[in-house]
Amino acid sequence: MQYMLMIYGNEAGMQSASKADAERMLAAYGAYTQAIKSAGVLVASGRLRPSTAASTVRVADGKTKVLDGPYAETKEQLGGYYLIEVPDLDAALSWAARCPGASHGTIEVRPIWTM
Amino acid sequence: MAREATRETAEAVARRSYGKLVAFLAARSGDVAAAEDALSEAFAAALTDWDAGGVPANPEGWLVTVAHRRAVDAARRRRSGETAIPQLALMAEELAEELAAAQDDASMPDHRLALMFACAHPAIDPGIRAPLILQTILGFEAATIGSAFLVSPAAMGQRLARAKSKIRQAGIPFRIPERADLRERLAAVLEAIYAAFAEGWSDPGGTEVRRRDLAAEAIWLGRLVASLLPGEAEAIGLLALMLHAEARRGARRNAAGDYVPLAEQDPALWDADLIAEAEALLLAASRMGAVDRYQLEAAVQSAHAVRRSAGRADWAAIRRLYDALEQITRSPVVAINRAIAIAETDGPAAGLAALAALEGDGRLSEYQPYWAARAALLASAGDIGAADAAYEKAIGLESDPAVRRFLQHRRAAMRSV
Numbered sequence: 001m002q003y004m005l006m007i008y009g010n011e012a013g014m015q016s017a018s019k020a021d022a023e024r025m026l027a028a029y030g031a032y033t034q035a036i037k038s039a040g041v042l043v044a045s046g047r048l049r050p051s052t053a054a055s056t057v058r059v060a061d062g063k064t065k066v067l068d069g070p071y072a073e074t075k076e077q078l079g080g081y082y083l084i085e086v087p088d089l090d091a092a093l094s095w096a097a098r099c100p101g102a103s104h105g106t107i108e109v110r111p112i113w114t115m
Numbered sequence: 116m117a118r119e120a121t122r123e124t125a126e127a128v129a130r131r132s133y134g135k136l137v138a139f140l141a142a143r144s145g146d147v148a149a150a151e152d153a154l155s156e157a158f159a160a161a162l163t164d165w166d167a168g169g170v171p172a173n174p175e176g177w178l179v180t181v182a183h184r185r186a187v188d189a190a191r192r193r194r195s196g197e198t199a200i201p202q203l204a205l206m207a208e209e210l211a212e213e214l215a216a217a218q219d220d221a222s223m224p225d226h227r228l229a230l231m232f233a234c235a236h237p238a239i240d241p242g243i244r245a246p247l248i249l250q251t252i253l254g255f256e257a258a259t260i261g262s263a264f265l266v267s268p269a270a271m272g273q274r275l276a277r278a279k280s281k282i283r284q285a286g287i288p289f290r291i292p293e294r295a296d297l298r299e300r301l302a303a304v305l306e307a308i309y310a311a312f313a314e315g316w317s318d319p320g321g322t323e324v325r326r327r328d329l330a331a332e333a334i335w336l337g338r339l340v341a342s343l344l345p346g347e348a349e350a351i352g353l354l355a356l357m358l359h360a361e362a363r364r365g366a367r368r369n370a371a372g373d374y375v376p377l378a379e380q381d382p383a384l385w386d387a388d389l390i391a392e393a394e395a396l397l398l399a400a401s402r403m404g405a406v407d408r409y410q411l412e413a414a415v416q417s418a419h420a421v422r423r424s425a426g427r428a429d430w431a432a433i434r435r436l437y438d439a440l441e442q443i444t445r446s447p448v449v450a451i452n453r454a455i456a457i458a459e460t461d462g463p464a465a466g467l468a469a470l471a472a473l474e475g476d477g478r479l480s481e482y483q484p485y486w487a488a489r490a491a492l493l494a495s496a497g498d499i500g501a502a503d504a505a506y507e508k509a510i511g512l513e514s515d516p517a518v519r520r521f522l523q524h525r526r527a528a529m530r531s532v
Contacts, residue, residue: 001286003286087286087288088286088287088288089236089238089285089286089287089288090287090288090292092286093237093238109285111284111285111286
């Protein structure tokens with residue numbers, strides 16, 4: 001089954017982190033990505049730019065409305081994702097627990113619809 | 116074969132194997148609801164088929180084969196995508212092979228424990244785990260479970276359906292967890308079983324059949340887990356605890372239906388066989404070198420059971436056990452029981468001092484046993500005014516009429532002295 005691991009974290013906290021902390025975090029993500037790749041379960045992954053770079057689009061009554069900012073203005077924002085292919089939820093949860101984001105934020109684990 | 120006899124045979128098979136059949140089917144597809152539906156269709160088919168052609172040599176195998184065929188048909192009807200059908204067909208082949216190997220019910224692979232672990236998975240809402248186990252393993256209907264847990268049948272049905280689709284959609288596995296996770300995950304299974312038992316226990320008079328059944332069924336589940344994981348002290352300890360409690364069921368009400376507190380129960384009314392079984396289990400658990408909450412609580416029950424031979428419960432032991440339990444659970448309920456034990460060993464003033472340490476705990480202000488314990492200790496310490504106020508509070512918070520009557524009698528007796 002495919003699962004999306006969505007990494008939610010405090011953007012302000014991330015931006016105000018010291019250079020050393022930020023580098024340590026980056027290195028941790030590097031090692032995690034390497035591990036998940038070598039396990040052969042990674043389908044795709046990506047790190048998102050901060051929600052200040054987000055735009056939102058809605059079409060109502062045939063008119064396209066574009067807004068500056070994320071879907072919801074919350075302290076915790078989606079910061080990145082891993083799309084993985086594993087046998088079951090337990091395997092997905094154990095990968096989520098290893099993600100560096102799990103120790104400073106929250107990982108939401110969602111199964112992907114199988115078509 | 117007579118219709119009535121066929122029905123009886125089918126019912127006997129359902130009682131013996133319902134959970135095993137659901138687990139067997141669901142372990143393959145990951146779909147509990149579909150397994151239950153298919154199985155109920157298979158039972159319906161059995162009533163007419165067995166009537167005409169006689170009961171098959173291996174009724175469980177017959178039911179599982181028919182149920183699986185129904186499940187494949189249902190998947191086809193739903194047109195649940197072209198990929199799913201070959202997969203189901205493949206599973207049908209595997210199933211046929213496995214069933215050919217299994218000559219009878221006893222050699223059929225038992226996935227009930229795996230199903231229980233799926234039901235008590237950390238990704239399932241803790242409140243629905245016990246109802247889910249009761250439904251999938253024991254075949255209880257949503258209405259029955261709902262009334263035991265004080266939830267409307269419709270709401271319970273919805274919550275059960277949601278949990279089952281969570282299991283299927285989220286890909287919750289049907290297996291016994293690895294060693295590293297087993298303890299923690301087993302704790303959730305045992306907690307669900309204990310919750311079911313507690314629901315059954317809350318009808319001490321046994322006047323509500325469905326609740327009494329719940330306690331008996333929880334013990335059955337406890338036996339099942341203990342027999343499938345014989346090396347797990349926690350599972351053995353829980354079974355010992357439930358059996359000890361169940362042994363006293365007959366003594367918890369007098370002939371008039373009035374509540375009889377443990378200290379005043381007639382030990383002759385306790386079930387000696389159940390106590391003997393509980394004691395043997397407790398001894399086995401204590402030799403496994405791991406102490407846990409259930410084992411300690413079972414040991415408390417054992418120290419009460421001592422009253423049968425010694426004439427008095429072993430309060431010193433009970434106090435030590437509650438000391439240990441408080442360290443593990445940090446539960447205010449345990450702290451209340453510890454205070455009662457202290458009052459027995461060191462007198463009511465010491466018990467009240469231990470209770471006083473709990474006064475800041477907001478959880479207790481609406482907890483009847485706290486006020487009842489306080490009232491009893493104040494009364495024996497001679498502080499009639501404060502005891503009266505505590506009785507007032509306890510009576511106002513009690514929902515069981517028999518216990519309420521008991522508290523009112525106690526209060527009246529205290530005033531008349």
